[in-house]
Amino acid sequence: MPPASPAASPTPTPTATPPPTPAPFTPGAGFEISGSAADKASFNAMVGAEMARSPSFKALVEAINADSAHPTKLDLGRNQAGIFVDGFVGGKMDLTDIEKWPTDPPADHPHAMTQGQNLAHVLSEAHQKALGQAYAAAHATAIGDENRYRHDRGQTSSLRLPPNDVVLGTGGSVVFQFDNGYKEQVGRDAAGTSITGITRNEPPTPTP
Numbered sequence: 001m002p003p004a005s006p007a008a009s010p011t012p013t014p015t016a017t018p019p020p021t022p023a024p025f026t027p028g029a030g031f032e033i034s035g036s037a038a039d040k041a042s043f044n045a046m047v048g049a050e051m052a053r054s055p056s057f058k059a060l061v062e063a064i065n066a067d068s069a070h071p072t073k074l075d076l077g078r079n080q081a082g083i084f085v086d087g088f089v090g091g092k093m094d095l096t097d098i099e100k101w102p103t104d105p106p107a108d109h110p111h112a113m114t115q116g117q118n119l120a121h122v123l124s125e126a127h128q129k130a131l132g133q134a135y136a137a138a139h140a141t142a143i144g145d146e147n148r149y150r151h152d153r154g155q156t157s158s159l160r161l162p163p164n165d166v167v168l169g170t171g172g173s174v175v176f177q178f179d180n181g182y183k184e185q186v187g188r189d190a191a192g193t194s195i196t197g198i199t200r201n202e203p204p205t206p207t208p
């Protein structure tokens with residue numbers, strides 16, 4: 001008598017494996033980060049995640065981290081007085097502002113700005129300051145780094161260079177202008193230092 005065939009086991013339902021969470025970044029001798037323990041943890045997690053998303057961002061952070069002769073100083077906080085995203089002179093960075101941008105562009109706005117793009121700008125600009133650059137030159141270099149980040153993420157448009165990178169919009173907003181016509185209007189509170197909303201304006205359709 002043949003052995004009994006084993007009972008059919010139910011087909012397992014495939015479960016999607018979530019991608020592993022990237023390790024937080026550990027700042028080395030090239031960084032001088034100040035702020036609360038919670039803000040430092042948020043910053044390190046954000047930097048680690050963006051290093052995993054963008055080779056150019058990873059290279060930027062590693063170059064800064066290796067440049068112990070010119071430490072890049074960032075004073076982390078939230079909703080600091082007078083700070084919109086960051087402050088060149090005092091080295092402040094507003095995590096609450098940065099977090100207003102999404103980590104990925106919304107599906108219906110492929111040219112949208114992201115957290116990582118703005119983080120690349122802040123880090124690059126702070127490093128250029130540490131290298132002795134004045135604001136205008138540091139800001140222009142930072143735009144190059146944020147555009148490299150965008151291209152790593154598959155975004156085809158670039159933030160325009162000064163003086164066409166930003167203009168003031170209605171109600172004290174700031175409008176970021178891209179080379180394909182995409183415009184991102186970032187609303188600000190009455191003090192001009194906290195982000196109240198983001199309006200994404202797709203490029204106009206060319207008329208035949």
Ligand SMILES: [Zn+2]
Pocket residue numbers: 121125138139140142
């Ligand atoms: Zn700048």
